[in-house]
Amino acid sequence: MAVVTAAALAQPSRGQPSLAVPSLAVPSLAELTERIRPVALAPARTLALAPEVAHLGPIRRGTVVEVFGPGLVLRLLAGPTNEGAWAALVGAVELNLGAAAEHGVALARVAVVAGPPADLVGTVVASLVDALEVVVLGPQVVAELRAPAARRLTARARERGSVVMAMGVWPEPAERRLVVTEMAWEGLGQGWGSLQRASMVVQATGRGSASRPGSYRLAG
Amino acid sequence: MAAHSEVAAARTLVVWCPDWPVGAAVMAGEVTGAEPWDRPIAVVHANRVVAVSGKARFSGVRRGMRRREAQACCPDVDVISADPNRDARFFEPIVAAVSAYSPVLEIATPGVCQLATRGPSRYFGGDESLVKIIVGAVAAQGVAARVGIAEGPFAAQLAARATTAAAPWRIIEPGRTPDFLAPLPVATVARAVDDVDFGGLLLRLGIRTLEQLAGLPSTDVAARFGPIGERARRLAAGLDPDAVRPTPVPPDLAVGQEFEAPLERIDAAAFVARALAEELHGELTARGLACACIRIEARFDDGTEMARRWRHERAGAPGGLTPAALGDRVRWQLDGWLLSRRGAHNISRENGSHDSGDGGEISGSDGRRKGGGIVQLRLVPEEVMAEAGRQLGFWGASEADERADRAFARVQGLLGPEAVKVPEVSGGRGPDGGVRFLAWGDARDGQSSPGRRGRGRTRKPGRAPAIHDSSLRGRESDGPSPWPGRLPTPLPALLHEPALPAEVLDASGQRVRVTGRGMCSAEPAFFVRAGRRESVVGWAGPWPVEERWWDLAAGRRQARFQIQTASGAWLVVLEVGAWWVTATYA
CATH class of the missing domain: 1.10.150 (DNA polymerase; domain 1)
Structure with a gap:
């Protein structure tokens, strides 16, 4: 008994003095920030989508998504605006916000920004990307963007966690591309009825595992 | 116990115009009739009565009633919609009248202003004679004011409210304020x-x-x-609420702007006001301060300088003086100045920093302009206090709103105030579902800014026919409105403005026409758009639309069709013999 205790006591005093406590290294501020940062759960990393488009798969925050099909853009906006997110439509003058309201978009959280002149596009879109969750860029605006400006915006969106929906071909490779390839309307006859429902087929392509490529059918 | 910090508040005189929204409406000429002051009037915001004239009150109309209830109590009541801008604009002449007797005048809200009585009271021979002079000066502007004097604005305002029409002032003896309270x-x-x-x-x-x-x-x-x-x-207790923490005003906090082109239009002034308020708020927030009293100084293009103080009682309280609240006050003041100067017959004041003297005769309808524009504007914080802090919503909702607000303001700064618009559903028959647009910061109650509560919405006239106005117009943002004859849902996703030229042909290649009785000349068989000719697989129409037939310039007659081909569906109209695509179902 006494021997064991003595051996145990003798243990630390052997060899180097154990004054140098290895774990006392002061962590850098960046490490501390990382350590206390709240865990981002999966839903917080993706855009909340309305049920009718939910199966298109998650749209990750901080990415650029090309969306071809105005009706699809409106359907994609319904989820986030109802979850408290703000959306700005830049130069998307033709989008019908009356139809947006029908698709359940909360118009109270939508702002329409006039298409900026070519030299201000980058600045205007950047300040919107900084502050809003969703920024929709109309076809002309996307066409006016040069590759360096697009790269900066992509980086900015990634940093801020906002989603840029481009209604045209993004000069950089985009995270996802959603294209409405077919649209079938029902309800219209020969001189009677009216357009009632549209079912659409959306072709999804993109990079990475999250892009979920494939063909999706959206019921009207 | 803590007697050393218990400082009695400074003796204050409060001028209160009872039912001021009513007074402002009368001065703005919104009440018709021979004796507008004697009419029963109710000012309504969001379907609730917010202010009542004496006659209407006599008939039983009370604040907080619904509009219909008020009309039931008093069938000939004039219902006027509330407008804080109007209230502030027409308060300016009254402030100008009072400021002749004290340079250090503060506006608390439109309808209430206050001044420290120590100097003026001694000069004019006591509280009583000062009160008489001020009541007389306000009466000369055509408004019956109530006045209260007590220790501190809070008690003085309560004293003013404790008056009656017969005895329009109440003076609390020095030292008796706690007993009064x-x-x-x-x-x-x-x-x-x-x-x-x-x-x-x-x-x-x-x-x-x-x-x-x-x-x-x-x-x-x-x-x-x-x-x-x-x-x-x-x-x-009648004590000075801020006596314990007098915060010195840091120097160089003032923000200002000079204008090369004098500022004459109220909407331009509003935009500048907002930007300056943002800037000042940013400066203050960076120092952990909130502004309790702000001086707004303006120089006009004829060299006149004017200054007014606005006090914000709840500056340090949670959600206190937001940039929006600050911007509102600046805008109100500029509105008031521009309006009063537009109506002023002669302006002969060339004095220094503080405005004194009356604001000239005010007649809102008089459009004459004499050296109207503002060439320099400054916002000077007069009193600051430590910001008590504001707890942001745990889920960050309000923060998102504020960030959006700032971003939109920045974009407006880059592209102009009309560049950022917000949609609002107001009802209509067209393919746009009756959505109209208002400039950001102009009309919609900012959900993000508590300082803007109760702000009236400005409704542009003339979009919807008046017949359907009250009963059929949908309340804002609750989806489709039940307008008879509206386009069947779903609405098209794309609108073409201006419309794109198109052609609809029958089986023999002739253009399809619509007779005066609303019948097609033949069944549409081909649809030509952008040079492409396609077979029609489905169509419906004609749906005749006759809009604004009472207005020769804006009236239009057209026949709407829905046309479907193998490649898509469109809303097509026939107007004055030509076919147009107005919208695409996509």
Whole structure:
């Protein structure tokens, strides 16, 4: 008994003095920030989508998504605006916000920004990307963007966690591309009825595992 | 106990114009009739009565009633929609009249202004004669004011409210303010600290009068209710609520702007006001300060300088002076100046920093302009206090709103105020579903900014026919409105403005026409758009639309069709013999 205790006591005093406590290294501020940062759960990393488009798969925050099909853009906006997110439509003058309201978009959280002149596009879109969750860029605006400006915006969106929906071909490779390839309307006859429902087929392509490529059918 | 910090508030005179929204509406000429002041009038915001004229009150109309209830009580009541801008604009001549007697005048809200009586009272021979002079000066502007003098603006305002039409002023003897306040209910102080729940809580705790609240130990109140409670206790005891923390104003905090082209239009002024308010708020926030009293200085293109003080009682309270609230005050002041100068017959004031003298004769309808524009504008914080801090919503909702607000303001700064618009559903028959657009910051109550509560929405006339106005117009943002004859849902996703030229042909290649009786000349067989000819697989129409037939310039007759081909579906109209694509179903 006494021997064991003595051996145990003798243990630390052997060899180097154990004054140098290895774990006392002061962590850098960046490490501390990382350590206390709240865990981002999966839903917080993706855009909340309305049920009718939910199966298109998650749209990750901080990415650029090309969306071809105005009706699809409106359907994609319904989820986030109802979850408290703000959306700005830049130069998307033709989008019908009356139809947006029908698709359940909360118009109270939508702002329409006039298409900026070519030299201000980058600045205007950047300040919107900084502050809003969703920024929709109309076809002309996307066409006016040069590759360096697009790269900066992509980086900015990634940093801020906002989603840029481009209604045209993004000069950089985009995270996802959603294209409405077919649209079938029902309800219209020969001189009677009216357009009632549209079912659409959306072709999804993109990079990475999250892009979920494939063909999706959206019921009207 | 803590007697060393218990400083009685400075003696203050409060000028209160009762039912000011009504007065402003009358001065704005919104009430028709021979004797507008004698009409029963109710000012309504969001379907609730917010202010009532004496005649209407006599008939039983009360604040808080619904519009229909008010009309039931008093069928010939004039219902006028509330407009804080109007209230502020027409208050300016009254402020100008009072400021002739004291340079250090502060505007609390439109309808209430206050001044420290120490100097003026001695100069004019006592409180009583000062009050008489001021009541006379305001009466010369055609408004019956009530005046109260007591220690501190809070007590003085209550004294002013304790007056009657027969005895329009009430002077509390020096040192008697606590006695005057003692029997009043705690709801008064809860309103003053802008926390109605606090009043309810006090009632549930059995504290009913200001005397009971004032009698509580300072430390206990502060421990239980925090800064708001302590502030309320000091107010209830007739003490200066800010005596314990006088914060010196840091130098160089003023923000200003000079304009090369003099500012003459009110909307331009509003935009500048907002930007400057943002800037000042940013400066103050960076120093952890909130602004309790701000001086707005303007120089006009004829060299005149004017200055006014606006006090914000709840500056340091949670959600206090937001940039929006600050911007509102600046805009109101600029509105008032521009309006009064537009109507001024002669402007002969060339004095220094503080405005004195009357604002000239005001007649809002007089459009004459004499050296109207503002060439320089400055915002100077006169009194600041430590920002008590504001707890952001835990889920960050309000923060998102504020970030969006700032971003939109920045974009407006880059592209102009009309560049950012917000949609609003107001009802209509067209393919746009009756959505109209308002410039950001102009019309919609900013959900993000508590300072903007109660702001009236400006409704542009003429979009919807008046016949359907009250009964059929949908309330905002609750989806499709039940307009008869509206386009069947779903609405097209793309609108083409201007419409794209198209052609609809029958089987023999002739253009399809619509007869005066609304019949097609033949069945549409081909649809030509952008040079492409496609077979029609489905169509419906014609749906005749006759809009604004009473207006020769804006009236239009057209026949709508829905046309479907193998490649898509469109909304097509036939107007004056030509076919157009107005919208695409996509």
